[in-house]
Amino acid sequence: MSATTTTSKACCNKCHGILSTPTKSICNRCKVAYHPICAKRILKSFREFKYCRTCLTHNDLIKYNPYFEVLTQDVDDGDKTYTQYPTTTNTLEFLYPLSKVMESCAVYYPNDFRKFDIPRDAVTYKFLNIDGNASNFDTFSATLTTLSHKFTVLALAETNLTNDQSSLYQLDDYRSVYQNC
Numbered sequence: 121m122s123a124t125t126t127t128s129k130a131c132c133n134k135c136h137g138i139l140s141t142p143t144k145s146i147c148n149r150c151k152v153a154y155h156p157i158c159a160k161r162i163l164k165s166f167r168e169f170k171y172c173r174t175c176l177t178h179n180d181l182i183k184y185n186p187y188f189e190v191l192t193q194d195v196d197d198g199d200k201t202y203t204q205y206p207t208t209t210n211t212l213e214f215l216y217p218l219s220k221v222m223e224s225c226a227v228y229y230p231n232d233f234r235k236f237d238i239p240r241d242a243v244t245y246k247f248l249n250i251d252g253n254a255s256n257f258d259t260f261s262a263t264l265t266t267l268s269h270k271f272t273v274l275a276l277a278e279t280n281l282t283n284d285q286s287s288l289y290q291l292d293d294y295r296s297v298y299q300n301c
Contacts, residue, residue, distance in 0.1 A: 150175050243272045244273075246275070253281055
């Protein structure tokens with residue numbers, strides 16, 4: 121009677137073929153591995169990392185942060201590409217905290233608020249690019265009523281209103297201030 125041994129080999133998550141260690145591509149978040157050919161269809165680059173579609177879709181990884189881009193600009197001088205950082209201390213001192221705030225922002229869905237234990241005296245903010253009160257205000261207002269938390273401050277961008285229309289879009293228990301910039 122002979123003994124059999126089995127060895128566990130890593131498989132590509134797309135085609136399920138066996139992976140060789142030096143040539144595999146891995147999602148930076150979930151650490152799932154792919155062949156380089158399969159990875160071209162599955163993994164997407166964001167900044168210096170690669171992520172699978174599932175992680176990008178379900179983990180809010182791609183963030184809008186114009187300050188990050190300014191702090192780490194790639195420069196192509198013809199021979200090579202390198203990262204250029206701002207040279208003045210004032211620029212770094214001003215932009216770095218703004219970038220850090222933008223990077224720490226997260227998307228929360230209405231059901232997420234049931235999980236949080238938010239103190240009643242906490243100051244909380246909700247920001248939304250509403251992209252037109254006329255088309256999206258009712259949905260926004262209805263969503264607010266489903267939340268178990270009342271925000272201290274609501275900030276809406278791109279309301280596309282004129283001053284004489286601002287009285288049409290009011291929320292109970294909030295004082296509205298509309299500004300055209």
